[in-house]
Amino acid sequence: MNINKPDDIPRDEITEPAVYFNRRNFMRAAVLAGSVGVTAWAFEKFGTPTPQSSFAPPPPLLANFAPTSAPANQQVASGFRVDEPQTSYNDITNFNNFYEFSTDKNGVAELAQNFVSRPWTVTVGGLCAKPTKFDIDDLLKIFPSEERVYRARCVERWSMVVPWNGFSLSKLLDRVQPLSSAKYVAFQSVLDPAQMPGQKSDILPWPYVEGLRMDEAMHPLAILATGIYGRQLPPQDGAPIRLVTPWKYGFKGIKSIVKITLTDTEPPTTWNQANPPAYGFYANVNPNVDRPWPQDFEQRIGGDNHVPTLLFNGYTEQVASLYSGMDLSVNY
Ligand SMILES: Nc1nc2c(c(=O)[nH]1)N[C@H]1C(S)=C(S)[C@@H](COP(=O)(O)O)O[C@H]1N2
Ligand SMILES: [Mo]
Secondary structure, X not given: OOOOOHHHOXXXXXXHHHHHHHHHHHHHHHXXXXXHHHHHHHHHHHOOOOOOOOOOOOOOEOOXXXXXXXXXXXXXXXXXXXXXXXXXXXXXXXXXXEOOOEOOOOOXXXXXXXXXXXXXXXXXXXXXXXXXXXXXXXXXXXXXXXXXXXXXXXXXXXXXXXEEEEEEHHHHHHHHOEOOOOOEEEEEEOOOOOOOHHHHOOOOOOOOEEEEEHHHHOOOOOEEEEEEOXXXXXXXXXXOOEEEOXXXXXXXXXXXXXXXXXXXXXXXXXXXXXXXXXXXXXXXXOOOOOOOOOOOEEEEOOOOOOEEOOHHHHOHHHHHXXXXXXXOOOOO
């Protein structure tokens, strides 16, 4: 995220990541060429060499992974899979926004490498019949992770295509039996300044909080992600569990969740608190609404530098009905 005024954003900021990655991937590839152990899993699983972060080995394979059996065209039609080149594991795990660790996207992976996410409890409560505290490993057993290949679009105008593993948020909400009075879902990240150096600063109010309207939360595209590329979620991407709503800007995708609360009022959201005019509650990707800088183009990390941004990040067919009758330039 960026709290600068639009005028303060350096003109070349958007090209910087690509330059960085090309240089860094090259160096890593050279260093790792002799390190069979580190790269072997990538060859085995994906058939292509993916240089790994030099900070930490890739996390273990997800234990409870149920590869989707639906035909590919059906997955594409439902929005569960996008047929675009997937961003490399290396890029997904070394270019991060996670202000609890750092505001430096290239520095999060290193600062987060020793983050301990076990034991971990996700408390689900509020307006529901069966409030439950889930141990993360129980949660992973109850809900097998499926694969969802989603576009990811940050309001800073960079984007990726990420093969997430996770399960529908609706499954978790169904399990706690929401009351009819529940209209919104509030999410809270962990508060742990001992492990998260960024929380010792007041760059943002802590803990990070986010929210969805109930119908958005129940939409099949909204998932709780627990992995990437079939591996457990690395700390820098929000271990052990984070939200992914692919039709919304990345800042809705709250990381390292400890609390989910069903409420009857619109919950506060961190970036809205930090800069209300720039970041509304909905945060739907929209090339026609500047916030505050233009949103009509994006840079695909590791790919095309000038990709037109699509309304709802390309998920219009799946999600537009959630917003019928709403003025998207007002409810942004
Ligand atoms: N708790 C928390 N969640 C967060 C953030 C954060 O700083 N803290 N950054 C958000 C932003 S702005 C983006 S773009 C995505 C980035 O996710 P990624 O690093 O896995 O690509 O995480 C979102 N979730
Ligand atoms: Mo973002």
